[in-house]
Amino acid sequence: xxxxxxxxxxxxxxxxxxxxxxxxxxxxxxxxxxxxxxxxxxxxxxxxxxxxxxxxxxxxxxxxxxxxxxxxxxxxxxxxxxxxxxxxxxxxxxxxxxxxxxxxxxxxxxxxxxxxxxxxxxxxxxxxxxxxxxxxxxxxxxxxxxxxxxxxxxxxxxxxxxxxxxxxxxxxxxxxxxxxxxxxxxxxxxxxxxxxxxxxxxxxxxxxxxxxxxxxxxxxxxxxxxxxxxxxxxxxxxxxxxxxxxxxxxxxxxxxxxxxxxxxxxxxxxxxxxxxxxxxxxxxxxxxxxxxxxxxxxxxxxxxxxxxxxxxxxxxxxxxxxxxxxxxxxxxxxxxxxxxxxxxxxxxxxxxxxxxxxxxxxxxxxxxxxxxxxxxxxxxxxxxxxxxxxxxxxxxxxxxxxxxxxxxxxxxxxxxxxxxxxxxxxxxxxxxxxxxxxxxxxxxxxxxxx
Numbered sequence: 163x164x165x166x167x168x169x170x171x172x173x174x175x176x177x178x179x180x181x182x183x184x185x186x187x188x189x190x191x192x193x194x195x196x197x198x199x200x201x202x203x204x205x206x207x208x209x210x211x212x213x214x215x216x217x218x219x220x221x222x223x224x225x226x227x228x229x230x231x232x233x234x235x236x237x238x239x240x241x242x243x244x245x246x247x248x249x250x251x252x253x254x255x256x257x258x259x260x261x262x263x264x265x266x267x268x269x270x271x272x273x274x275x276x277x278x279x280x281x282x283x284x285x286x287x288x289x290x291x292x293x294x295x296x297x298x299x300x301x302x303x304x305x306x307x308x309x310x311x312x313x314x315x316x317x318x319x320x321x322x323x324x325x326x327x328x329x330x331x332x333x334x335x336x337x338x339x340x341x342x343x344x345x346x347x348x349x350x351x352x353x354x355x356x357x358x359x360x361x362x363x364x365x366x367x368x369x370x371x372x373x374x375x376x377x378x379x380x381x382x383x384x385x386x387x388x389x390x391x392x393x394x395x396x397x398x399x400x401x402x403x404x405x406x407x408x409x410x411x412x413x414x415x416x417x418x419x420x421x422x423x424x425x426x427x428x429x430x431x432x433x434x435x436x437x438x439x440x441x442x443x444x445x446x447x448x449x450x451x452x453x454x455x456x457x458x459x460x461x462x463x464x465x466x467x468x469x470x471x472x473x474x475x476x477x478x479x480x481x482x483x484x485x486x487x488x489x490x491x492x493x494x495x496x497x498x499x500x501x502x503x504x505x506x507x508x509x510x511x512x513x514x515x516x517x518x519x520x521x522x523x524x525x526x527x528x529x530x531x532x533x534x535x536x537x538x539x540x541x542x543x544x545x546x547x548x549x550x551x552x553x554x555x556x557x558x559x560x561x562x563x564x565x566x567x568x569x570x571x572x573x574x575x576x577x578x579x580x581x582x583x584x585x586x587x588x589x590x591x592x593x594x595x596x597x598x599x600x601x602x603x604x605x606x607x608x609x610x611x612x
Contacts, residue, residue, distance in 0.1 A: 211258055215247070215380075222247075227266040229302065230322020231381070232259070250323035250381025251276040272301065276324060283331045284385050292335050299332040302351060323382025325355040334386045337399055340597070342561060343409035349390075349397050350435050355382075356395065357430035391517070394482045398519035399561050402441040402490050403526055405568065407598035414442035430479055437486045444494040485510070489523055492531035500535075504528050522555035526566050533573040541577060545570045549586075552593065561597075564590065568599035572606045 212219050215236055222234040225246070232254055235244035251259060251273055259273035275294045282291035302325060329352035336345035359379055390397050404410050417439045436453025443450050484506075492503035507524040510516055516524075525547050532544025551559065551566035567590040574583035591600055 227262045227268050228320040229268060230320045231324050232262060247378045247380050248322045250327055252280045252327060253381040280384050288335055295331045295335055298328045321355050321358050323379045326352055326382035327384050330384050334389045343413045349400055353434055354431040396482050398559060401523045401562055402438045402486050403565055404442050404445045405599060405602045406445050407602055410442055411446045414446045414448055437490045441490045489527035492527045500531050504531050518555055519558045522551050522559045522562055525550040526562055530569055541573055545573050564594040564597040564599040568603035571603050
């Protein structure tokens with residue numbers, strides 16, 4: 163049965179195409195109307211300018227500037243009844259932006275870079291965009307600059323729509339070159355940003371303005387299809403599935419106790435990243451702690467703000483947390499937790515609305531859970547589940563396909579079925595040459611007990 167499944171992998175297979183790209187349309191730009199009276203008198207910075215809000219030109223007043231964006235007020239009575247919007251830097255005219263940077267701690271190159279970056283990413287000019295995006299990510303990852311201005315912005319570690327723009331662009335590029343560990347860092351930043359955004363920030367057009375009082379966000383959207391499923395808020399090519407390759411081991415050490423968040427159990431990013439870190443640490447042989455805000459069995463406790471989707475339907479923050487929790491617990495949980503997680507993943511597969519990439523995650527989660535059981539029949543059943551991924555979902559999830567083939571080969575080696583293991587390993591090398599899973603699978607001794 164195993165050999166037949168391996169043979170089927172090599173045959174032309176019907177590939178399931180994801181329904182829709184999940185990409186968010188490009189935001190509208192800002193435009194300069196001329197210098198304000200203060201500048202005409204020689205004062206150093208722009209304080210008022212004209213930009214497009216809700217499709218109409220509006221006079222706005224600058225309150226402050228941080229790496230996250232430019233905080234503006236629009237209204238007849240600034241500071242009292244004014245509308246407050248944090249605008250992503252890529253929507254600010256560079257001439258205005260450079261003047262704003264001059265009086266803040268935001269570097270001038272940040273302003274010039276972000277104006278160009280989004281356009282290059284969206285038109286597919288990644289060679290031109292990569293140096294800009296990586297330079298911007300370097301600033302954000304290192305925390306090199308702390309913005310100045312409005313306290314309401316600084317209170318959230320200066321996070322703003324610009325962070326989402328940079329993080330998603332970096333995620334796209336790092337995935338293109340197969341840098342999974344660094345792609346995870348970009349994804350984590352994106353998660354932290356959207357979880358702290360005002361409610362309703364991201365909508366169908368990527369530019370929904372919150373109806374709630376207080377700060378709104380504008381921009382921060384880059385149109386790159388297939389990187390993040392906006393309905394789920396998950397990256398299909400970054401499942402919480404890992405092997406102990408050097409990059410992931412280093413990543414697991416780096417994130418010990420460093421998951422973003424302020425300790426609040428209702429922090430979506432903290433909880434989601436916690437599950438990813440738990441999975442990485444388990445595969446690296448390190449101690450594992452369940453994410454804050456969960457029960458021992460991993461019940462999500464988040465009340466999520468600013469993340470697309472609706473709980474209780476296919477997608478949405480609560481559903482996304484449950485999916486990630488189930489995939490992780492199926493592998494690292496206690497015996498009963500693993501069985502319960504497998505049952506939940508199996509139920510997802512049976513739902514008609516389940517996207518192809520979600521089914522791939524579920525198959526891999528069930529398979530990786532079964533191959534660590536003691537019963538040989540369960541191990542073989544796990545291998546069959548793993549082989550579903552390369553056989554049916556290799557186009558949607560090539561990275562996960564490589565991991566599934568590696569796990570299947572190692573599992574068959576441990577059972578002493580070296581013929582099947584050799585066939586699977588050969589398919590892995592042919593399909594994914596250079597992938598870390600190739601070296602990992604070759605380095606695992608037959609019969610090793612986890």
